[in-house]
Amino acid sequence: MDASPSHGSTLADQQSAQWTATATVLARIWRRLLGVPRIGLDDDFFALGGDSFRASRLAVEAGRLFGVDLPVTLAFDRPRLRGQAAWIDSTAGAAAATADPPHAPDAPDAPDAPDAPAGGPGPGQRLTTQQWEFLDWMAATDPPRDPGTVCTALRLHEPFDPELLRQALDAVTRRHSPLRTAFRATPTGRLSPSTTAHRPPVVEVVDAQGETPQERERHAAELARAARDLAPELPHDPLVRALAVRLAPDDWVVVLAVHHFVFDGWSLGVLLRELGLRYSALQTGDRDPLPPLTLDHEAYCDWTAQQWTLNRPYWQRTLHGAPRALEPFPGRREAHRFSRRRHPLTLAAPLWARFRERVAATGGTAFMGAATCWTAVLHEWTGADDIVLMSPVPGRTLPEHDALIGCLVQSLLIRVDTSGRPDFAALLERVRTAALDAARHQFHAYHETALQVPYPARIHYESWGGTPFFPGLRSEAFALPREQQSLDWPTPNGEPDLSTPELIAEERPDGTLEAAVVHNHHAFDGATAAALAEAFRAHVEAVAHGQEPARA
Template structure:
C-alpha cells in the first residue's frame, strides 16, 4: 500500500497528524496551512463527491488551478488518485485553446477547478476512505512536458513510479523545518514537490509564483533549511542581490533542477551561501524519479553528477554499444521497473522508453570517475559546418562575463554551413556589448563563437523557467540587426567583401557564405586580403571563420607577409596548366591536341554573322592570350590573330549541332593560330545555333563567362556605335608571373602531401590493355531531390558540394581498384588576385587531391578527410603542376561545374545548346605504353537547374558495361552520403 499515493498520505496522517505538510504564503508572508490529517480528511470527502458524480477508476480528471489555489489543488490531486482515477494537472493560466487541446489529448472526462466543478461542490463531508483499491501499477497522473523543443507530450506515471524510493520511516530533508519552492502547477517540478510533501520532514512552503524578493522573504521568515530552484530562479535571486542582503546563512541545501545549472551561476550561489550545499539534479519529466545528483565541485563545475536514489545511468554510442569514458553518446537513465510512458503515443514511447531505460534526448559523456557531463540537448546541438557545437558550452562562457545576467545559445539556419551559432543575452548594462566577442574568443573555439548576439530585456521561458528556443528564433527573425564595422580592420575587410561579393551593406555579424560566397569567392577574398592587408591569408580561414567580426579578429593574429610583388617581365611566361598541357601534347614525339573549350548557344533572334566576326575580333584584340601561339613549349603573342567564323545552313536544329561539333574538332593550329573559332549554323533567319570554341592552351572554363560578356558588349557597341569599357588593368602575363612567384612557398606542401602516392590507380576493374586513346561518354541526370540533399548535406558540415562529390568519387574509385590511397585531379579557376576574374586565359589550376579511404570510413569521416585535403590544396593552388602530374599521370579527373547563366549571347534572345563533351580524336598513347588513365567524372549544373553527371573514358580501355556499373556506384554513394549527412534526411534523423 505504501507504493501508492493514498497509502503514503494515510501513513503520514497516522504518524504525524498535526504536521503542516503544506503551507502557501503570499508576498506579504501571510498564508494558510494543510496538515497531514486535514489533507487526508478533505481528500476523502472530495473523493466521495467524485464517485457520486460518476468518476471511476482510470478516468482522466483535469485539475485546473492557478498558484493561489495550491492547497485546494493538493486536496483535489489526492482525491482523484485516491479513487484510482488519473490526475491531469494543468495551470489555469494557460490559454483556453491550449486547455481544450490538452483536455482532448488526455481524454479528460471531468474537470475540477477553473472551468469545471469547484472543489467546494465536491466536498461531501465524508471522511471515511473511498471504497476503491489502488495498486502501484495503476496510472496516477498525466503530466505534460515543457515543450521547449517541440509539441509537449503527455507523460503517464504510475503510483509505483511516483512513490519510488519514498519511505515515511525515513523522511527526506531531516535537516530542515521548512523547505521553500515556487514551482508552477502543471509542471514535473511541482509534482515532485507535491509528492515529496507526503513524506518529507519539513513543511513544504509554496509561493503562488516566483518573485526574487518574495522568495527570499519567505525563506527568511521560515528560516528555511532547504531551497528548491530552477536555474532561472537562481539567476533571479543572484541578480536581485537578496541572498546577500537578507543574510540566508541558515540555508543548508540549495537544490536546482529542470536544467543544467551553468557553472558560473553555481559558483555564484556557492559564494553567496557559503554554508549551503549546492546540488544540481538532472532528470526529465519522462525519466523521473531516476536522476543524477551533483554537489557543486569547483574541480567539476560542469558535471551533473552520478546516479542517485537507486537510479542507473548509461551512455550509448550511435551503434548502441556502451561508450568509453570520455566518449560522447546518448544519455539513458533507469529507476527499476517504474518507467513512465507517453499517453496515447505508442511510437514515441517505443523510441524513448526501452526495457525500463529512458532516452534523455541529451548527449553526454562520463569521466573516468563516472561523473556525467552533458554536451547538449540532442535537438539543441548545432551542426555548424563540420563542427557540432554545444549550446551548453557557449552559454557557460557567456555566463562568465560580468555584464551577463543570463543567456541562451541556439542554432540559426545557414545556407552553406547548415546552421550557425547565435546567442541572446540579458545584460546588466544593455550597452555593454563592446568586449563580449573578445571575451568569448578567449574561451571558445572559432567555430563556437556566436555569429549573432542579440540583447534582450528577458529570455522567453516556459512555466518552469526553461528557455523557449522557438520563441528565441522568432526574435532573431524579427530583429535582423546589422551592426556596421566598428574598427579599422573590420572596415577594410568589409570593403574586400564588397569587392568580391558585388557590393551591398556589410555588417560585423554577416556571414560570407550567407551573402553568396562560395569556394571560388573565398579564394579571391583570401588573395585580396593577402594583397591589400599585408598578411598571408589561407582560404581555410574564410571557411573556418565566415563571420566578418571573427575574420577580422583572425586576420589580426596573422604574421605580416614578407613577399615582394612580382615585377612584370618582358617574356610570355607559361602558366602551370599550360606547361602540363604542352608536356602532354609532345610526349609521344608527334603532336597531340588537348582540344578546345566550347559552348553551344541557340539564338532565336536576328544574328548577323559578319557583325559577330567583327565583335569577336575586337575582343581578341583586348586579350593577348587569345593571340598567343606556341612553338612547342615557347609562347609568343601575335599582333593580329583574327578568328575563324564559319557560316552554314542547317536542315534542322540537330544538324546545326552536328555542324558546330564538327567545326571544333581538329581545326586548330597552335603554332600559327587562330585559336578562336565560331560556327553559325542557321536553321532560319531567326533561329541559329552558335558554336564557340577556343583552344584550351589559351582558355579555360572560367574564361567563357568573360568572353561571352565582352562579346555581347562588342556586338551591341558595333550596332549602336557605343564604346567598350576599358580592358582589365591586370594583364595575364603579370598574373602568371605572380603565380609562378608563389611556387617556392607552395612546393614543400605538395612534396609532403604527394610523396609516396601512386602514379596510377591500378588495378582498375574491367580495364583492358590499350595503346590508343579515344574518348567515350556516358551521361545521366541526377534526381533533383538528391541534388538538394547534396547541397544541404555539404552545408551542414562546413563543406561545398564539390567536396562531398569528391569524397563519394574517391569511395567509388576505392571500390573499383581495391586500393585506399586515391589521387584525384580537379581544376579550380585559379583567379586569386583582385581583378583576375576579368582575365581570359589558361589560368585554371589542376589540384591533385590525395584522399585516404582506409579503414572503411563512413560518409561523415570521408567528407572530413576530403574537406581538409581540398582546403589545403586551395591554400597552395599555385604550384608547378607539371612536375607532379608527370609523377601521377593516372590521377582520376573530377570536374564539378556550374554554367549558371553563361550559355547565353548577351543582348539576343538565346539559351544554352548542349554539345557533347567528348572529342572524336583518336591518338596513340605516349611511347606506345598501355593506357592506365582512370575514367573522369564531371558533374555539371545547367542554367535550368538540371544537374547532369558524365563519365568520360578511353573507348579502347573500358567497355560501356563497366561504366554503367561505375555510374550506378557513384549514384548509390551520393545517395548514401545524403542519407547520413543531410539534416532533413529521414535516415539522418533516425541515426540522431
C-alpha cells in the first residue's frame, strides 16, 4: 500500500519538541525507512516518500524502541517529525528514551503448531500462513494446481561468468532455509514440505541464435519467456533456477525464477542484493561479505504464529457475516477452469499526480485512493453494499525481517461498507479506517480466514523506486510479460469460479500508473474487463479534477 498525505503538526507540537532524544531516535528510524540522508524537524514523512507500509513500520519500530503501543495512524495524524516526537514525549511518556538503535528481540518460544491437515509439513517444519494456504490451494484440484514462480530478467552489458552466478546462488540457498525446501507426495495427494541440508540451484547457459543483434535479442526474449513459463513439479524440480543467455561476450540476458511457495516479490530485492555482493566477492577472491542473519525464517514463523493467536478475535469479529464472493456479478458466466488475462490501462503522470494530491488533501494515501475508486466501481457494477478487498502486504514490519527470503507476504482483508451512497470523501474515509485497522492486525492466519471469504475482490498496488538490476554489474531490466497465460487450472471440486476481476496498479518511477484489470478469461469476456478499467479511469479523472465521480 502506498504513498500518502501531508498535514501540519499543531502549534503545541512545534513548541514542545526540538532535537530531543526522542526526535533524534525517530529521525534515525525515518532515515532507514525512507532512504534519505538527512531529516529535519519540520520534514513531512509522506513528502519524503513515506507510504502506508512505511507508516505501519514506523509505528511498530518506534513503539518497540520506546516501549509503548503507538497507533498505526501516528504518521497520518502527525506526519512531521517535530509533531511525532512531541506526541510521544507528552502522551506516551517516552522522554527518557535513549538514542541507542533497536535490537532484534530474542527468538520467541515456539507456539503450539496450528492443526495440520493430513499430509502437512514434516516434523519441526515452520510455515508461513501463505504457505499453509498454498498447500490447501494446490491440493484442492486433481491434478494439483501450482502457484508458479516469481521471476525477473536482467540485461547485462559486460563480460559475465555463469559459474560464479551458480556459486553465488548456491551460497544464497545455503543461507536461506526456505530455498532448501523439499517435498514429499503423500498418499492423500497433498505435498509435505521439509527443510533439507542442501538443495542446489540449476543454472543453464544458452547461446542466442540469429545472424543480427536484433535476431539474437528476439531469440533471447523467447527463451526468457519460456523459462518464466516453465511449470515446475514440486516433488522433483529445483526451486531456484537461472537461465543465462549469451548474445555476445559482453551482452547477456539472465533470467532468475524461484518457486512462489518459498519466495515473494520483496524477496527478489534481497536475492539480487545478495547475489551482487557474493558475485563480486567471488570475482575478487574476497570472503563472504554478508553478516549472519539476526533472525532466521524459523524464528520468524514462530513469531507470526503467535500473532495469529493474538489477532484471531479481531478477524473473527471483522469478517463475521462477510460475503463469500461478489455475486451476482454482471458479465460473469459459469466456468470450471481458471486462466488469467489482462486488460491494460495507463494513467499519465500529470493525471496521477493530481489524483494523489486530491486524495492526500482528504487524508488518504495513493493506495487508499485507488482502492476507493475500485470499490466504487465494484459497488456500482454489482450493487453490493458489503465488499471485502484483499491486498497483499510484505509481511515485514521489523528491521530484522528485511533481510529474510521466503514467502512472507500477508493477505490484507479490507471490509468496506458501501451502503448509503457515500460520496468519494466519505467512502475514502471508510476505506482508510478499514485499511489501517487491517494493517494493525495484518499477521493473521489467512489459511483460516480464506475459508470465510474465498473470493475477495483483489487489488494489488505497487510503488517502485526503480527497476531491478544486478548490483556490481552494468545491468538493466529485460522486459517480460506479466501474466503467465499458459497456466490453466480446474476449479476446486468442479465448482463454478466466483472470482472477481482484479485491479493491479504499479506506480512507475516516471510517475505514470501502469494498471490492468486481470480476469479469468473462462468466466469473463475481455469487454467486461475493458468496461471495468474505463470505469476506474473515469473515477480517477473525476477526483483528479476536483469533481465527484459520476454514478452508474
